[in-house]
Amino acid sequence: MASLREDIYTVYKGVLFEDSIRNDIDKENVSVCRLLHFLNIDDIAQHVENNHYPNKDWHFRYRISSMIKLTIVKCFRDLSFNKTISSLSDEEALLLHFVNDGGNISLPTGSTLHHFVKYRLGTDGLQHIMRMIAERIIGLTKARDLKTDSTPLEASRYDKYSDYNPHYGCKMDKAHITMIGVFPLCMTYTNGLAGDSPELDKHIDFLKNLNVDIDSYALDSGCDSFENHADIWHYLKVKPTIPPKCNAVISIEGTIERINHWVNKLWKKGGSIHMPITKKLELLYDNGRRKQVGMYLRNEMMADEKFEEKIKTRQPIERSNRHIKGRVTFDVRKIQKNSRELYSIARFVAYQFMTLANLQNKIEKIDLAKYF
Structure with missing residues (x-):
């Protein structure tokens, strides 16, 4: 243990002992703390310090980055706060940098970790961290396929707060998740019967501020509306792939003849039937014809001969949702009603951090x- 302690100490002197630990990441049955050791979150820790510790004279007994990583361990191992602390070996504590000025291991109590997650960070803090991680993921990944889908957060069958969803056959709340490739970007929490379409606005707002550059965006048929087609095209610069509802038909107002008719009516604002179709749609969108723009886009999608192939791009997100649940407990059992959103987001953010650690280390x- 002394030699390991000395190796850990080289981190503080600016020398990483990567050869001795990074090789272990490729092995089986590796402590998650070894992966987290290589997770660089200095900017996120600085954000937490600047925004969640109003008293600037605060004495930090534990590194904020260490507390964040300990939260990831808690979510990954699905332990209580107290059991998370007791589960750490000396080596793991050192890997997370829980060392005091005297060189001895110093771990927080379970109540300290609980206070950090629930009161220091809270739902708003975790949502901002989610955005910061998403920005990093977008900057590191080469993936250009975006997907949004919902997945059940199962509750106990005796739960009096969660709704019974007949489609999934259980009582549940719901997580709405957006991913790029296999990497998670965004999650919102709702009750178990909430529709997918109303939540999509939040995801579009989240994504448009990230300036994400994508080639495709696949969604569930629950998001099939003219407004969603138009908003995704307008803000994210991509034509979405959304399976139409069973009663969907070609919309007359979405034909090129009707598009030209309304563009011509806007001649005072520069409208001309000789404009490229992209310019026509932008003009209509900016002048109160958002729904008509969506009609045109959905008509095009329904007429696309390769549409059935494009729908298949939705399958990977369903596998990814199962992968998240296989690695992080993703349900609301044994969680008080007023804490469910907080801990659901915390688990999602923990999964984000772990995928980011992989990306950072190529x-x-x-x-x-x-x-x-």
């Missing part, structure tokens, strides 16, 4: 099964 395949 590990393209996300395989978290080997960690404990």
Whole structure:
């Protein structure tokens, strides 16, 4: 242990002992703390310090980055706050940098970790961290396929607060998740019967401020509306792939003849039937014809001969949702009603952090099964 303690100490002197630990990441049954050791979150820790500790004279007994990583361990291992602390070995504590000025291991209590998650960070703090991670993921990944889908957060069958969803056949709340490739970007929490379409506005707002550059965006048929087609095209600069509802038909107002008719009516604002179609749609969108723009886009999608192939791009997000649940407990059992959103987001953010750790270290395949 002394030699390991000395190795850990080299981190503080600016020398990483990567050769001795990074090689272990490729092995089976590796502590998640070894992966988290290589997770660089200095900017996120600085954000937490600046925005969640109003007293600037605060004496930090524990590194904020260490507390964040300990939160990830708690979510990954699905332990209580107290059991999370007691589960750490000396080596793991050192890997997370829980060392005091005297060189001895110093771990927080379970109540300290609980206070950090629920009161220091809270739902708003975790949502901002989610955005910061998403920005990093977008900057590091080469993936250009975006997907949004919902997944159940199962509750006990005796739960008096969660709704019974007949489609899933259980009592549940719901998580709405957006991913790029296999990497999670955004999650919103709702009750178990909430529709997918109303939540999509939040995801579009989240994404448009990230300036994400994508080639495709696949969604569930629950998001099939003219407004959603138009908003995704307008803000994200991509034509979405959304399976139309069973009663969908070609919309007359979405034909090129009707598009030209309304563009011509806007001649005082520069409208001309000789404009490129993209310019026509932008003009209509900006002048109160958002629904008509969506009609045109959905008509095009329904007429696309390769549409059935494009729908298949939705399948990977369903596998990714199962992968998240296989690595992080993603349900609302045994969680008080007023804390469910907080801990659901915390678990999602923990999964984000772990995928980010892989990306930062150029590990393209996300395989978290080997960690404990």
